Amino acid sequence: xxxxxxxxxxxxxxxxxxxxxxxxxxxxxxxxxxxxxxxxxxxxxxxxxxxxxxxxxxxxxxxxxxxxxxxxxxxxxxxxxxxxxxxxxxxxxxxxxxxxxxxxxxxxxxxxxxxxxxxxxxxxxxxxxxxxxxxxxxxxxxxxxxxxxxxxxxxxxxxxxx
Amino acid sequence: xxxxxxxxxxxxxxxxxxxxxxxxxxxxxxxxxxxxxxxxxxxxxxxxxxxxxxxxxxxxxxxxxxxxxxxxxxxxxxxxxxxxxxxxxxxxxxxxxxxxxxxxxxxxxxxxxxxxxxxxxxxxxxxxxxxxxxxxxxxxxxxxxxxxxxxxxxxxxxxxxxxxxxxxxxxxxxxxxxxxxxxxxxxxxxxxxxxxxxxxxxxxxxxxxxxxxxxxxxxxxxxxxxxxxxxxxxxxxxxxxxxxxxxxxxxxxxxxxxxxxxxxxxxxxxxxxxxxxxxxxxxxxxxxxxxxxxxxxxxxxxxxxxxxxxxxxxxxxxxxxxxxxxxxxxxxxxxxxxxxxxxxxxxxxxxxxxxxxxxxxxxxxxxxxxxxxxxxxxxxxxxxxxxxxxxxxxxxxxxxxxxxxxxxxxxxxxxxxxxxxxxxxxxxxxxxxxxxxxxxxxxxxxxxxxxxxxxxxxxxxxxxxxxxxxxxxxxxxxxxxxxxxxxxxxxxxxxxxxxxxxxxxxxxxxxxxxxxxxxxxx
Numbered sequence: 001x002x003x004x005x006x007x008x009x010x011x012x013x014x015x016x017x018x019x020x021x022x023x024x025x026x027x028x029x030x031x032x033x034x035x036x037x038x039x040x041x042x043x044x045x046x047x048x049x050x051x052x053x054x055x056x057x058x059x060x061x062x063x064x065x066x067x068x069x070x071x072x073x074x075x076x077x078x079x080x081x082x083x084x085x086x087x088x089x090x091x092x093x094x095x096x097x098x099x100x101x102x103x104x105x106x107x108x109x110x111x112x113x114x115x116x117x118x119x120x121x122x123x124x125x126x127x128x129x130x131x132x133x134x135x136x137x138x139x140x141x142x143x144x145x146x147x148x149x150x151x152x153x154x155x156x157x158x159x160x161x162x
Numbered sequence: 163x164x165x166x167x168x169x170x171x172x173x174x175x176x177x178x179x180x181x182x183x184x185x186x187x188x189x190x191x192x193x194x195x196x197x198x199x200x201x202x203x204x205x206x207x208x209x210x211x212x213x214x215x216x217x218x219x220x221x222x223x224x225x226x227x228x229x230x231x232x233x234x235x236x237x238x239x240x241x242x243x244x245x246x247x248x249x250x251x252x253x254x255x256x257x258x259x260x261x262x263x264x265x266x267x268x269x270x271x272x273x274x275x276x277x278x279x280x281x282x283x284x285x286x287x288x289x290x291x292x293x294x295x296x297x298x299x300x301x302x303x304x305x306x307x308x309x310x311x312x313x314x315x316x317x318x319x320x321x322x323x324x325x326x327x328x329x330x331x332x333x334x335x336x337x338x339x340x341x342x343x344x345x346x347x348x349x350x351x352x353x354x355x356x357x358x359x360x361x362x363x364x365x366x367x368x369x370x371x372x373x374x375x376x377x378x379x380x381x382x383x384x385x386x387x388x389x390x391x392x393x394x395x396x397x398x399x400x401x402x403x404x405x406x407x408x409x410x411x412x413x414x415x416x417x418x419x420x421x422x423x424x425x426x427x428x429x430x431x432x433x434x435x436x437x438x439x440x441x442x443x444x445x446x447x448x449x450x451x452x453x454x455x456x457x458x459x460x461x462x463x464x465x466x467x468x469x470x471x472x473x474x475x476x477x478x479x480x481x482x483x484x485x486x487x488x489x490x491x492x493x494x495x496x497x498x499x500x501x502x503x504x505x506x507x508x509x510x511x512x513x514x515x516x517x518x519x520x521x522x523x524x525x526x527x528x529x530x531x532x533x534x535x536x537x538x539x540x541x542x543x544x545x546x547x548x549x550x551x552x553x554x555x556x557x558x559x560x561x562x563x564x565x566x567x568x569x570x571x572x573x574x575x576x577x578x579x580x581x582x583x584x585x586x587x588x589x590x591x592x593x594x595x596x597x598x599x600x601x602x603x604x605x606x607x608x609x610x611x612x613x614x615x616x617x618x619x620x621x622x623x624x625x626x627x628x629x630x631x632x633x634x635x636x637x638x639x640x641x642x643x644x645x646x647x648x649x650x651x652x653x654x655x656x657x658x659x660x661x662x663x664x665x666x667x668x669x670x671x672x673x674x675x676x677x678x679x680x681x682x683x684x
Contacts, residue, residue, distance in 0.1 A: 025425075026446075026465065027427075027445050027446040027447040027465075028447060029447030029448070030427065030428070030430060030444065030445075030447055031427070031428075033430070034389075034428055034430070055447075061448075064449055065447065065448060065449055068432070068449040068450065068451075068606075069430035069431060069432055069449075069450070070430065070431035070432065071389055071429075071430035071431045072430060087351030087352075087550065087600075088351040088352060088509065088546055088550060088582045088593070088596070089351045089352045089508040089509045089580075089582045090351075091584075091593075091596070092508075092509030092510040092582055092583060092584045092585075092588070093509060093510050093537060093538075123603075124390065124431070125349065125351065125433060125550075125600065125603070125604070126349055126350065126351045126352075126353075126390070127390050128173070128174075128348060128353070128354040128356075128357040128388075128390060128391060129173065129174050129177050129354070130351060130352045130353065130354055130506065130508035130509070130514070130580070130582070131174055131207030131208065131354060131506070131507070131508055131514035131515050131516075132174050132177055132178050132207055132208075132210065132514070133508065133509065133514075135177060137390070140392045141176075141177075142173050142174075142176070142177040143177050144174060144177030144178045145177075145178055
């Protein structure tokens, strides 16, 4: 189950705010999209026409950029994003077991959201935490030297916080 | 006298509990005259959280400290620098891992408070910039050329020559704008030098970019930072604010009349955007698709203007070159690889971390003398050098010197200096498959051999691994690798075959039979 879509007015306001704040910048499309993604948790399809108009681009161009980058999603995601590192350094010290442990704990695969809407699981290719692999990111916090046990503990702690 | 306690704010240190350790120290030392400083990391990551205490004889270290260790450390005299606790490491500078290094670019890492501009200046900060303002633009470029500095991002192109091209190029239009772009899209697995640099000593990067701007006549700089580095993002933005307040950035740098501004821009999780032309596309607000070269970015780069694109470490090495002279920097290293390189030890090693050394050390020295062998206790078997597009090197090649040319001779790449070690439990056919899978995930899609070839590569490797028409499929994989290498614009498609071929060539037994000879032809 995905989170319900945000209301039209919220989307319109967030989009306009992002445009107003960033459109004076050189190459402002990414900063605009980052701000919308950050405030709404996704970049709604409804945002695209206003962005295109403000930047004098075609809607196809804006859509092309949204769909190109892994960061931007056009659907709402869970309250907490868990990104698991799948890259080589983490693989060398049991990263594949961590991937399996998280999938089992949450009962979902990559790019899926738990039924209660709390977690979305994503793969990431390196968090720059390779000296303390395996690593994962939960929200803005990076965790290193992760073990399957620590995975369970972190998820439990996050659930309790909500 | 106030006792200073250093607890790193670095993301890796925090990923293993540095914030909890700092809080605990704060809580338990309230009745003492102590100052807790959140320094950057020394880069000795296997010892994180590394806590240091100032004493009359210098700083002493304890690590790896967990939140639960703080109480016993304090009971056993940590504040007096006592050394009987099992986590005592003695004077920090005497820890062999650190003592044996040659720290030039990272000389301040972990020593200073990253956001204290006073600390930075007390440790030779901005001396390079002050010197640069006394000489002509051409003399700055000449100094960088003479230092022998080559791009530390991976391509190893001589930095001074790139700067010369931008200095000589004429900007178009009325604004006459040239740009300095710092590539901080450090996406290679096994690398964290850029992140450590930005989090531990951000002013060095700002200073390097400013010197570059003055040298080539650019007044605007962008740091293209990967989105995966939220802490570096915060630190850089604060450092820029502080630098502006102190006139090290802005309209009139140190009263010279010269302007230079820096803005941080976030990437959006695209590995290819670490390639300079894709990065420029992304900065312009487009899909991060690679451009064909020529024109070189130095002539037609960001928004079509002459642009220097340099890696974080290249730019952060510039201040010391300007401060101490080209000869000083060039006196380190070997052959055409001058200066130092921050090697990053990662994966299955006991002592992971950043090791800055002059070029010329061997992989064996790094893996054993510094890395301390495998973390698991099993023998090491394979090492991937230079990130996900670098070759897997077998033991027989570990005595190769870390030098751009020596590595090229064995089809290895130094890349950004990442060293990922695997023990004997690794299945190299799985690693070869992953290399192709990564290319599927991250290809920008412009070149067919990369976009489609990587998908076919995964399928073919799956067939080989499942013993389906193996011999023919191994030949097919080899020709597929040829096509990707020769038919892709950038390193994504062009170098994905490196880990694949090297895995087959050196670890053929993991593909369940010796590879036929034609695989080794290139």
